[in-house]
Amino acid sequence: MGKTVGILGAGIGGLMAGAFLAVNGYQVSVFEKATTVGGSAGWYHRKGRRFPTGATLAFGLEEHGLLQNLLAQLQIELEIENLDHPMDVILKDRKISIYQDTKRWNEELQLAFPEKSKEVQQFWDELTFLGESVHSVTASGVSLPIRHFTDLGKMPQYLITHPLSLLRLGRYASWTVEDLLRKHELASYVPLRSFLNAQLLDAAQTDITEAALLPSSLALTIYRRGSFHVKNGIGQLSQVLADKIRECGGEIYLSSPVSSLRYDNNSKDWHITSKKHSSFYDFVINNTGVSFGPGTSHADHNQSLWGAFRIDAVLHKSVWQKELNEMVLPFAFQIATDSAGEEIKQAIDGPIYITFQQTNNQKGEIIEDEITMTCSVHIHNQVWLSYSKDVYEEKKRQLTNAILTEIEEVVAVREYLQYAIAGTPLTYQRYVGKAGVGGFPLTITNAILKPKSVRSSHPNLYLVGEQSFPGPGTLSAGLSGYHAARIIINNKK
Numbered sequence: 130m131g132k133t134v135g136i137l138g139a140g141i142g143g144l145m146a147g148a149f150l151a152v153n154g155y156q157v158s159v160f161e162k163a164t165t166v167g168g169s170a171g172w173y174h175r176k177g178r179r180f181p182t183g184a185t186l187a188f189g190l191e192e193h194g195l196l197q198n199l200l201a202q203l204q205i206e207l208e209i210e211n212l213d214h215p216m217d218v219i220l221k222d223r224k225i226s227i228y229q230d231t232k233r234w235n236e237e238l239q240l241a242f243p244e245k246s247k248e249v250q251q252f253w254d255e256l257t258f259l260g261e262s263v264h265s266v267t268a269s270g271v272s273l274p275i276r277h278f279t280d281l282g283k284m285p286q287y288l289i290t291h292p293l294s295l296l297r298l299g300r301y302a303s304w305t306v307e308d309l310l311r312k313h314e315l316a317s318y319v320p321l322r323s324f325l326n327a328q329l330l331d332a333a334q335t336d337i338t339e340a341a342l343l344p345s346s347l348a349l350t351i352y353r354r355g356s357f358h359v360k361n362g363i364g365q366l367s368q369v370l371a372d373k374i375r376e377c378g379g380e381i382y383l384s385s386p387v388s389s390l391r392y393d394n395n396s397k398d399w400h401i402t403s404k405k406h407s408s409f410y411d412f413v414i415n416n417t418g419v420s421f422g423p424g425t426s427h428a429d430h431n432q433s434l435w436g437a438f439r440i441d442a443v444l445h446k447s448v449w450q451k452e453l454n455e456m457v458l459p460f461a462f463q464i465a466t467d468s469a470g471e472e473i474k475q476a477i478d479g480p481i482y483i484t485f486q487q488t489n490n491q492k493g494e495i496i497e498d499e500i501t502m503t504c505s506v507h508i509h510n511q512v513w514l515s516y517s518k519d520v521y522e523e524k525k526r527q528l529t530n531a532i533l534t535e536i537e538e539v540v541a542v543r544e545y546l547q548y549a550i551a552g553t554p555l556t557y558q559r560y561v562g563k564a565g566v567g568g569f570p571l572t573i574t575n576a577i578l579k580p581k582s583v584r585s586s587h588p589n590l591y592l593v594g595e596q597s598f599p600g601p602g603t604l605s606a607g608l609s610g611y612h613a614a615r616i617i618i619n620n621k622k
């Protein structure tokens with residue numbers, strides 16, 4: 130019988146690790162607190178409808194893309210749509226449409242930032258150049274910090290063929306995005322700052338003043354490689370990974386929160402206690418982002434995390450579409466809130482992110498006459514969790530209203546709303562097991578100086594997901610899961 134692996138949490142990191150280990154002959158058991166798999170890349174059900182818990186846009190699914198390569202190794206095929214026009218970013222005085230096509234995007238840069246078009250183009254060209262190098266290094270499979278030969282992946286081969294690349298990246302290692310703006314004399318150009326801040330808060334969990342240039346260069350330019358809508362939502366990606374684990378004989382225990390994790394010094398095994406099943410394992414992977422004792426999670430580092438506030442809404446599709454008069458909608462809108470009303474400014478940080486997608490019922494079937502609107506923003510967890518029950522309810526109502534008012538300025542939805550339900554840090558606590566979501570901000574410390582390893586200080590315990598290297602987002606969480614599985618497979622106990 131193969132070695133046993135217990136995985137805490139069926140987020141994308143845990144599922145990716147589990148799928149690689151299962152196809153390599155390990156006996157995989159996944160323990161999940163929620164009734165469905167996926168965590169922030171899953172779905173949950175409200176009023177008989179299926180809503181994405183968090184992620185809606187996928188990256189790395191292009192041919193030979195970072196995520197596509199992993200799925201190909203697992204022989205998993207996913208139905209996806211490549212988005213030509215994934216997003217419109219709405220600023221106070223202008224709109225920036227993000228396109229995949231490079232020519233169209235460069236034209237958009239000229240149109241959107243006419244006051245400084247030449248400098249903006251030069252800035253973007255340099256960002257793209259850096260983003261390509263960062264992509265190549267990521268594709269080499271390197272896992273930071275390097276503590277063992279395995280963590281290098283194919284980095285040594287990459288360096289032989291691209292000797293100057295690392296030197297170039299080294300030069301920018303301590304730069305923030307704002308430093309690159311300064312180099313191009315754009316640091317005080319407000320429209321570009323606002324655009325980058327909106328993009329970075331969602332992708333890097335911080336703004337230009339703190340976001341490390343290297344990972345941000347890839348996050349900001351990745352749309353040229355492709356951004357994707359997964360048929361039936363990103364939850365489908367989590368679902369197929371879970372199916373792969375089961376197909377290889379693994380178990381997934383849903384509605385089975387883990388209550389304790391203990392290392393037995395005599396048997397050198399880990400003991401997992403969960404609601405539905407408890408047993409000993411040779412290896413453990415913690416994907417929950419929750420601590421089960423010192424050194425069992427990066428959450429121990431005591432860095433604050435963002436909370437999310439969301440609105441899950443359903444619109445009358447036919448009337449709404451008629452009213453829109455065939456306006457071509459992007460997949461998503463990002464509405465910058467720099468000039469929003471005081472109520473919004475006090476309550477949230479960063480942009481309002483909205484998508485419009487088909488409505489599915491609990492079985493995943495399409496409901497023809499409805500369209501689902503999802504909306505999410507960053508909020509301060511600690512503030513929300515300190516409210517009394519009554520204040521919490523009142524704040525929830527007020528913020529839902531204020532956000533819908535902001536959305537209405539961009540696209541008319543109010544009149545066609547069937548219902549809109551708010552989700553708060555407590556909703557995340559319930560469905561994802563933690564109120565703080567999104568992982569740690571990609572600052573220079575977190576991304577370059579002290580990246581958070583998938584290795585832990587305990588024997589045979591690994592930490593994967595958005596809190597580990599390479600950081601936030603479904604693609605990065607998936608990569609961390611792959612890195613942990615690779616270490617286990619290469620270093621047999």
Ligand SMILES: Cc1cc2nc3c(=O)[nH]c(=O)nc-3n(C[C@H](O)[C@H](O)[C@H](O)COP(=O)(O)OP(=O)(O)OC[C@H]3O[C@@H](n4cnc5c(N)ncnc54)[C@H](O)[C@@H]3O)c2cc1C
Nearest residue numbers: 138140142162168169183184185186387562594595602603
């Ligand atoms: C609102 C929002 C929008 C987002 N949009 C995007 C996007 O468009 N594109 C993108 O790429 N990324 C997006 N992200 C980020 C992305 O979804 C996450 O970074 C990624 O899915 C995190 O994966 P993870 O592996 O860290 O696991 P998580 O999603 O954090 O899952 C952890 C799992 O552990 C489980 N768990 C917790 N406690 C226990 C316990 N005690 N026992 C058992 N199980 C437990 C949880 O229920 C959960 O299933 C978004 C995130 C949010 C919140």
